[in-house]
Structure formats: structure tokens, C-alpha cells
Amino acid sequence: MAFSAAGNSGRPLADINVTPLVDVMLVLLIIFIVTAPMVAVPIPVDLPQRSEKVLPRVEPPPPIALWVDAADQLYWNGEVLAIADLQARLQAQAELHAGNQPELRIDASPDAQYQVMAKVLAAANNARMQRIAFIQ
Numbered sequence: 001m002a003f004s005a006a007g008n009s010g011r012p013l014a015d016i017n018v019t020p021l022v023d024v025m026l027v028l029l030i031i032f033i034v035t036a037p038m039v040a041v042p043i044p045v046d047l048p049q050r051s052e053k054v055l056p057r058v059e060p061p062p063p064i065a066l067w068v069d070a071a072d073q074l075y076w077n078g079e080v081l082a083i084a085d086l087q088a089r090l091q092a093q094a095e096l097h098a099g100n101q102p103e104l105r106i107d108a109s110p111d112a113q114y115q116v117m118a119k120v121l122a123a124a125n126n127a128r129m130q131r132i133a134f135i136q
Contacts, residue, residue, distance in 0.1 A: 061102040064093065066120060070111035074120065083119050090127035103131040 066086075067075040074081050076089065094101055104124055108117055124132055 058100050060100060061097045063103040063105050066106045068108040068112040068116050070109040072113050072116045087123035087126050090123060090129055094127055094129060101130055103133055104129050105133050105135050107135045
């Protein structure tokens with residue numbers, strides 16, 4: 001705003017600068033003119049249709065708990081398992097519960113070797129396990 005003295009009265013006279021307002025309005029007008037033809041063209045959308053069929057809720061299978069201790073020994077739900085047998089057992093579980101795989105919960109001792117955990121993760125990846133969680 002610009003203020004100036006208004007003659008002899010001594011009161012300030014406030015003038016509003018409308019140039020920025022006109023600039024913004026012209027830009028908005030151009031945007032509306034450009035986008036209006038695009039809005040007039042209908043866009044085909046395939047919406048899903050309502051179905052009365054009720055899908056049964058499938059309970060997830062119990063999770064698989066894998067634990068690697070400080071001696072680099074692997075445990076499957078508390079029982080000892082050789083790392084070489086892990087991939088075959090994971091594939092069997094994935095095939096048994098196709099479409100609804102169990103969650104694979106992996107825990108490791110802080111003293112466990114990284115190489116053992118890398119083998120466990122590689123076996124899970126090769127078995128196409130989709131739900132993997134790291135717990136502590």
C-alpha cells in the first residue's frame with residue numbers, strides 16, 4: 001500500500017496496488033481457458049460392480065519363527081534345523097499355504113555371524129517368501 005498526504009486535511013490516503021491482483025487473475029483465466037476443453041471430454045472408467053457373493057475370510061497360518069544364536073545354530077520354531085535344509089522347508093511351507101503364506105519372523109543373536117543371516121535371507125528369497133519380519 002502506498003500512503004500519501006491528502007491536501008490540507010492531513011489524513012493519509014491509502015491506495016491499493018491492484019497490479020499483482022490483475023496478474024494473478026489473468027493467469028487463472030488462462031489456466032481455465034486451457035483446461036476447459038479437456039474437462040469436457042469424458043474419460044472412460046471401469047468401476048468394479050457390486051457383488052452379493054461373500055468371500056470367506058481365510059485365517060493366516062501360524063508364523064514361522066527363525067532364530068540364529070551366537071553359535072550360528074538355526075532354530076525353526078524352537079527346534080534345531082540345518083541351514084542347508086532351510087530352503088527346502090520354506091518352499092514346502094510356501095506350497096502348503098499357497099496364496100496365504102505364513103509370516104517368517106527372523107531373530108538373531110547380536111553375536112551371530114552376518115554370513116549366516118545372509119544365508120537365511122537368501123533361502124527365504126529363493127523360496128519366494130513374501131511376508132518376512134525382523135524381530136528383536
